[in-house]
Amino acid sequence: MQIKLFDSELKIMDVLWKNGDTTAKRIAEILKEQVGWNKTTTYTLIKRCIDKGAIERVEPNFVCRSLVTIEQARELETTELINKIYDGAADQLVASILGRKNLSPEEIEKLKRLVNSLE
């Protein structure tokens, strides 16, 4: 059972993934600065994340805690992309990325090691 997070909800989650448990107030501050959101916008999105089970409030201080790992979210989003435009073939997506001209030598090196370590 996967939780689909909208783009704006991902912004909330990203703060938690980057900073760990965080108060709503602090999240609002961060997103105010990062994307100019009104405080109540942030609170609304936090509420929605709670409602769909992506966030829980924990004591002390009623802090926000993520119930979804970034890996889970990435997996879901990536699967959607693959189904949407890669005909469900994950290796085509990888091939597409490797085919780009804008990978740094470091990234290429990392990927070589990664792929060759498979199996």
Place this chain on the structure above:
Amino acid sequence: MQIKLFDSELKIMDVLWKNGDTTAKRIAEILKEQVGWNKTTTYTLIKRCIDKGAIERVEPNFVCRSLVTIEQARELETTELINKIYDGAADQLVASILGRKNLSPEEIEKLKRLVNSLE
């Protein structure tokens, strides 16, 4: 300058990518069958694709021709995903896919060849 295609527009483009130049009528037939779209819905989407420069009509028969390659569309969508949830790091996306358990041996083999042919 990239053309952003919405999900429904991608359905139109996909018919062209799979079948080459196609009449509007035929596209409507295909999508009627594949996703149950009303004929006019398909025509509307074709029109929008034309308006944003993703499709042109060519003689004879006023046929629809794609002006965007699937590779271009894939690159755009993939870049958006990477920026949305992978902090802009393409290699993390690849790592995430490779980390899954659902790649077939054939796919892995293909990828190894691909990676090792780089540079």
Place this chain on the structure above:
DNA sequence: GATTGTATTCTACTCCGGTAGAACAAACTT
């Protein structure tokens, strides 16, 4: 060239994600 049928465009409704103001609750100050 009037009539019928078909291809295309125009126009508009609907639903939902994004955003935030207003209302409310809790805590703090004097």
Place this chain on the structure above:
DNA sequence: AAGTTTGTTCTACCGGAGTAGAATACAATC
């Protein structure tokens, strides 16, 4: 304890993607 500030929720507007009916243009047939 009344008043003030701060944290949270309730409610609702807005724009845009998705969808399709109505209207129009075009082609074919007689």
